[in-house]
Amino acid sequence: MKRILITGGAGFIGSHLCKQLLKEGNEVLCVDNYFTGSKENILELLDNPYFELIRRDVTEPFYAEVDEIYNLACPASPVHYQYNPIKTIKTSVMGAINMLGLAKRVKAKILQASTSEVYGDPAVHPQPESYWGNVNPIGTRSCYDEGKRCAETLFMDYHTQNGVAIKIARIFNTYGPHMNINDGRVVSNFIVQALQGEPLTIFGDGSQTRSFQYVDDLISGLTCLMSTNAEVTGPVNLGNPQECTMLQLAETIIDLTGSSSQVVFHPLPLDDPQQRRPDISIARELLQDWEPQIDLKQGLSHTIAYFEKQLSSK
Template sequence: MHLERRVLISGGAGFLGSHLSERLLSQGCQVLCVDNFFTGTRRNIEHLIGEKNFELLRHDICQPLFVEVDEIYNLACPASPIHYQRDPVKTTKTSILGALNMLGLAKRVGAKIFQASTSEVYGDPSVHPQPEEYWGNVNPIGPRSCYDEGKRCAETLFFDYRRQHNLEIKVGRIFNTYGPRTHPNDGRVVSSFIVQALTNRPITIFGEGRQTRSFCYVSDLIEAFVGMMATPREVAGPVNLGNPAEFTIAELATQIIELTNSRSEIINLPLPQDDPQQRRPDISKAKKLLDWEPKVGLTEGLTKTIEYFEGMIAEGLVQRVHAPT
């Protein structure tokens, strides 16, 4: 009989997956990192290769996978508009076919399974902050819908597997998360602003920068993942996972300029279609069910993330930056 928990992480070479791999290895788990490297990179997990409890498998979860595991964290999916709009059909297939394959695996081997859902299921919300009971305001045919509706359908599949097959599921809705190993060129606002500031290029803001976001540091989010997987069987979610502190995009840009001592100027670009104007989680359920709330403040988290990107720039690994989302 095995003593260590055998854990599969789909998207394990991505930003969140690599941090989760480290966290689970520190607990003594056996970690199977599964990734097709569509957006994940070997650099994120190369320091783990050679660890006795870490295994890397190149695989696309749009295809079935037959392994023996106790737990599954389904994180695989491009998560930034630049990446998920590059191949929107593939994004939808990863969300839906990938979910079906991971759910099928969990059903076959009796594993419990965590779904990395997203605050994008709320769309451009008309309720603020967003509680889990809010059904959202999503454009089903817009340029963001491959991701938004893909993740919404994945949640449907998870809860149908729970009702129909009595599968133990955990669904977490992730709000904006940042930290080391964020892709430097994925167009996300924190990484884009930091790289622009460190290279003294103009910081690009959509609209006037009055739209708001809530930023959760990666270590806080990973603790929420682990905490949710450890909840009793009846706790399925969905549960909002994010930092409820709310900032305008303009405030974020100003703080990053100050922390980097940058000479960057701020320039404004037109707002993209369906860009949410407000985004802040109601984390009452997470506090109650997981006994969890974020601990890392924005200044502390930005400082750690800036150090990471300074290292990437020094190594010549950062070139150009897309306008941020």
């Protein structure tokens, strides 16, 4: 049994990771300040004697004896991370410093949940880990993009200077149960709008693309990456290379929900990427033949069922 710390453990991805690591027979310490996370996501875990929940902000130093750390704490949707951009970049940078300091002290292995946003609006497609990105350092998204880029730098410097065992995962668009109804990301927005019979809001002309992975596939990738030997530091792309346009996504969700909703178009936000698709060659090679298993329609069906239940309960 390992003792594993998960920052942001009550969030969308963190809650799924807590559940999986407990299922594998570990002791899990969940830390969250509930800015975007929720106790509802982890209610079923509270009676587990090997699960511990602590309300805390990662910008403050934290001390615990642990074997592994997954650093997931940070708002991930533009609506939330742009609400307080200074707090967002503090969470990424100071949170990384505090968790790396803890890992150094207790000799724990630590994984950074980075993001495909480090590639910005990419000029290379699909995006391999060797691509340095095309990021506006002073734009509306830079608090998140540059915060995550700085966190990657900190992780690599702690590794090279202090020998900390690190893993860096670059997570591409992920969806599934436990997303917040007011999450602000495209999948949750479209599903909620469709279920409520409202117009589906597309920013731009709908031709911009994303690649969506179901949360179970991501959790499998994260745990596989953490289990690799010390020479594997990353960054490693974790995403589904199946690409679709925003208009295709909207039409698929309308079809799966049986909604009568229409599609409406609004101006594209500043610095919004035109295309996003991961090159997962390194993940396939290093992570025990890891590859996403759940296709878009299957994953969306699970997610729609979750939101139907959430909306009916409210």
